[in-house]
Amino acid sequence: MGNLVEMEELVKIEVQGEIGHIIMNRPKKLNALSKELVEQVIQSLDQLSQNDAVKAIILSGNGNAFCAGGDIESMNSLSDANEIVKWIDIASGLSKMLMNAEKYVIAAVHGYAAGAGFSIALAADFIVADEQAKFALSFTNIGLIPDLGLIKSLTERVSPSIAKEWISSGKVLTSKEAHAHGIINRISTGSVVEEAVRFAEFIVKGPSISNKYVKYLVNHVGELHQETAFAQENMIQAMLLQTQDHKEGIAAFLEKREARFTGK
Known part of the structure; x- marks a missing residue:
């Protein structure tokens, strides 16, 4: 797919025609969000946002999952409250960047979008998902609440009572369930990235x-x-x-x- 530029192998960027691709590349960790991965995705979004040739951005994950959430090892290494606050601010910055980028961003989800992975998918403007994809609200399983803007993003799509039920029960949504609730835009039966490219056609052709x-x-x-x-x-x-x-x-x-x- 065109010319790939690797940023320390954690993120791959590609510009294909008028579509920019950001590929999270920690396949062995299921693209769990480490500090370095978050920072490089933010840098990639900024880079493509400034590229006048790019009209739409597709965010995807390499390997068997879109994103398995926050990196547990990274979080466990935080030694004090100040470090924890800094990490949460950095991670939340990714959702903010997705929401505030002037160009439309499409999350192309396969495998799992779990925890913070679900958060960043919801922060994108559109979600295209593989028919086998799962969206997991796994925060309650480790005694936490959703972060990276998920509570607001989810409650804007479903009723407060449904949001509370799903969050507190650790709900795992299938693509069909997510589509039925208006959370995703398209379900792909083939390559989810190729489906996202097809979905982006109206963006590329539009003003x-x-x-x-x-x-x-x-x-x-x-x-x-x-x-x-x-x-x-x-x-x-x-x-x-x-x-x-x-x-x-x-x-x-x-x-x-x-x-x-x-x-x-």
Whole structure:
């Protein structure tokens, strides 16, 4: 798949056409989130976010799982409260980066997305999952609560009572269950990354500047009073009406052809 650049073997980055790939590469550890892995995924997201040629980003895992959660050995090595707080802040930064990146991010999940692995999948904009994938809320099994933003992300998708039941029972969701509850967008019967690439087609063909603001508005709509939401929409729409992409969209409509958006 194109030219791969390894970052100390923990993360692989690839740009294939207008899609950027970030592959977590700790297969022997089922891509459990160590400090180094988290930092390198964040750096990779930043790198692809600044690449104007990239319109969508796919996050996946090498080996038998997407991500088995936090690295237990790394967590056990933390010696005091200050180190623990620093680690949680670093790990949470990955979810924040996924949510705040201006470009759409698709989590391509196979095997397990367990614990913090489920958290980062939910922090992506879309989830495409293998039909055999499992989403495990395994925090309660080790006496913890969900972190990396999972409680808010999950409760935005299912009712509070369902979220509490799943979290406190250590629920393991199949792809079919997750899809039925609106947690994932697509189920793949073949290569989950290839399915994610197919899913990304509407993003790649679409107006990237418009997608950027759709992501921002949808992610923050719950924080806004209705009048503030109207005001934000109106201001952004006024700006978009002046873009080349809008003019191209109108021209394509009138000429009965497919629009060729440039993100300007």
